[in-house]
Amino acid sequence: MLDIIARFANGRGFWPAIPAVAFLTVLMVIPLVLLLSFGFSDIVVSRGVIVSQDFTLDHLTKILGDRLYLLTFQRSINLSLSVTALCLIFGFPVAYLYLRSGTFARRAILIAVIAPLLTSGIVRTYAWIVILGGQRGIVNRALLDLGLIEAPLRILNTHWAVLIGMTQVHLPLMILPLIAVMTRHDKALDEASANLGASRLQTLRHVILPMSVPGIGTGATLVFTLSYTTFVVPQLLGGGNYLNAATMAFEQMVYSLEWSKGAVTSTLLLVTCIFFIGLFTWASQTTTRWIRQEGVA
Amino acid sequence: MDGAYVGLAPFVAIDGLTKRFGDHVALADCALAIGRGEIVTLLGPSGCGKTTLLRCIAGFAEPDAGRIAIDDTDTLALPVNRRPVGVVFQNYALFPHLTVAANVGYGLKMRGVAKAEIDRRVAEILALVSLSELKDRYPIALSGGQQQRVAVARALVVEPKLLLLDEAFNALDAKLRAGMQAELRKLIKRLGMTAIFVTHDQDEALAISDRVAVMGSGRIAQVANPIDIYDRPASPYVAQFVGTSNMLEARASGGVATLPGGIKLAAPISGNVQVLVRPQNFEILDASDARAGWQGRVTFGRPAGAIVEYEIDAADGTSFKIAALRDSPAGHLPVGAKVGLAVRDAGTCVVFEASS
Ligand SMILES: Nc1ncnc2c1ncn2[C@@H]1O[C@H](COP(=O)(O)OP(=O)(O)OP(=O)(O)O)[C@@H](O)[C@H]1O
Ligand SMILES: [Mg+2]
Numbered sequence: 007m008l009d010i011i012a013r014f015a016n017g018r019g020f021w022p023a024i025p026a027v028a029f030l031t032v033l034m035v036i037p038l039v040l041l042l043s044f045g046f047s048d049i050v051v052s053r054g055v056i057v058s059q060d061f062t063l064d065h066l067t068k069i070l071g072d073r074l075y076l077l078t079f080q081r082s083i084n085l086s087l088s089v090t091a092l093c094l095i096f097g098f099p100v101a102y103l104y105l106r107s108g109t110f111a112r113r114a115i116l117i118a119v120i121a122p123l124l125t126s127g128i129v130r131t132y133a134w135i136v137i138l139g140g141q142r143g144i145v146n147r148a149l150l151d152l153g154l155i156e157a158p159l160r161i162l163n164t165h166w167a168v169l170i171g172m173t174q175v176h177l178p179l180m181i182l183p184l185i186a187v188m189t190r191h192d193k194a195l196d197e198a199s200a201n202l203g204a205s206r207l208q209t210l211r212h213v214i215l216p217m218s219v220p221g222i223g224t225g226a227t228l229v230f231t232l233s234y235t236t237f238v239v240p241q242l243l244g245g246g247n248y249l250n251a252a253t254m255a256f257e258q259m260v261y262s263l264e265w266s267k268g269a270v271t272s273t274l275l276l277v278t279c280i281f282f283i284g285l286f287t288w289a290s291q292t293t294t295r296w297i298r299q300e301g302v303a
Numbered sequence: 304m305d306g307a308y309v310g311l312a313p314f315v316a317i318d319g320l321t322k323r324f325g326d327h328v329a330l331a332d333c334a335l336a337i338g339r340g341e342i343v344t345l346l347g348p349s350g351c352g353k354t355t356l357l358r359c360i361a362g363f364a365e366p367d368a369g370r371i372a373i374d375d376t377d378t379l380a381l382p383v384n385r386r387p388v389g390v391v392f393q394n395y396a397l398f399p400h401l402t403v404a405a406n407v408g409y410g411l412k413m414r415g416v417a418k419a420e421i422d423r424r425v426a427e428i429l430a431l432v433s434l435s436e437l438k439d440r441y442p443i444a445l446s447g448g449q450q451q452r453v454a455v456a457r458a459l460v461v462e463p464k465l466l467l468l469d470e471a472f473n474a475l476d477a478k479l480r481a482g483m484q485a486e487l488r489k490l491i492k493r494l495g496m497t498a499i500f501v502t503h504d505q506d507e508a509l510a511i512s513d514r515v516a517v518m519g520s521g522r523i524a525q526v527a528n529p530i531d532i533y534d535r536p537a538s539p540y541v542a543q544f545v546g547t548s549n550m551l552e553a554r555a556s557g558g559v560a561t562l563p564g565g566i567k568l569a570a571p572i573s574g575n576v577q578v579l580v581r582p583q584n585f586e587i588l589d590a591s592d593a594r595a596g597w598q599g600r601v602t603f604g605r606p607a608g609a610i611v612e613y614e615i616d617a618a619d620g621t622s623f624k625i626a627a628l629r630d631s632p633a634g635h636l637p638v639g640a641k642v643g644l645a646v647r648d649a650g651t652c653v654v655f656e657a658s659s
Binding site: 192194195197198199200201202203204205208212213216217294297298 | 361362363383384385386388389390392393394396397398399400401402409410413414441457458461
């Protein structure tokens, strides 16, 4: 016993991880396993209590054969990959600006990036309704007043609204890991690069970008995971027309009370999400290795 | 001027260079002329502006006034990436994501040199710094000395007209440092390269350079060859910064200054003067010896290789730093021993006007 306490205290091996593991087991793993088990069984619920649960693969096979699910998951993946790409396209320049800025501007950028995180995602999503919404939305009013369009554009309650809203809501999660990389970036490397004849653009391309790959990997993983699993933004900005996998699982669980179907959808969501996280990690490592081997940088 | 650059138009001409950071003047009207193929060291205490001067030459900092010309070309007009200047950074600044070969080839690649040509020139320069076997390593897997050689190779391969090295030996241990200094000097001389080294280590400055520029608070105090800097410092500041020195007070009149013990020195000025006497220019005598100009007591003794360094306090409170050969009669004085001191050679003393 003393031995265990001693090992615990000196922080070696897996002992220090025990509290976290115990916590997660009780509060996450067990409920998750229970939930997922619904997908592999017929359950009978009476007054909110499960009265019988019999093993079956029916739900799984039915869903795997259903084209609706295939389309929904495809839509989810497309959307999340697009959001990830947009976040990278908008986020990297901000991080680069951060790198090139002085102390004061850096602080301003950091505040601008973090401030939205202090507001709930739901509130930020509602803001997009005001901006994009029908005839009275800011965008449409401006375009109409400028005479650029004749009739209001239909953006809200479409795929585009979801894409725009989700990109804005998740952008900080791409920028923050990139800023973390930039903070650690050694300015002497840029000076060395310039001294060796590189223009600013060449330095960006050959020094800063390759060294940001780990940050891009982290940011992409965060943005993808959140975009893939959120049902708030699609529900609010998609106006109920827009069905992605997460929304589907939510509706099956909460509205139609098809717990077994919902559990299968959740399982698929979890498995595919883990697959993509693995893919991003692999891509980030491979890119790093490739840059090194080929000297492409 | 003694030890100044003599010759045709200097290869590197720095004139009136001034750089301010807010109220702080980091460089005040610096002038320096360097001949082709010369190695000059900027020597000075921490914060005197050595790095700032290099950064102005390389283009990382913009001077407020002044002129820099390299090979008759106005360098300040050129952007950083067009200046004919190679820099070896203090911590080498090697690209961590690139191999040794890619680090060295970086400059050629940025200039659009063909791949085969890059490979050839990189192989050539790596052979020159004996790093050929390590070309596929990453910087993190190199020792300090190897990293330094990569940094030097990377700067040299693009054939700059001027090589700048900022405290290039700081990260190396003393023994390796001496070896690398000699090696680098040979390499630079063989390539006929012109170079400016920055250091605050006077041994390094004396070992590596043709001429030394001693800096103090943003100014260049003296430029001369290492021997003249030591033997004929232009000011008490230089005298005290380079080597160990004893500054003695004396009075001069009629072109002659007289030190205790009857030593007479030629003095170009009259009134109160300061006289520089180096530690090895004292003779340690018996306390009763008539030739002694001072009587004192040994307060400290420290063997340093072939010599012993003593601190000897005279009766009037003056403290002397004295060096004696260890195998001479004065080589084993105990602390507290009473001795007499005399100046050996008036010719190597230097007389300065006393600072008021
Ligand atoms: N970017 C800067 N902003 C403000 N002051 C600076 C800046 N860079 C240098 N200084 C100041 O200018 C002076 C000269 O600095 P510099 O780095 O040239 O010294 P140095 O001679 O290289 O010293 P060291 O031997 O310690 O490297 C110092 O007092 C320093 O504080
Ligand atoms: Mg410095």
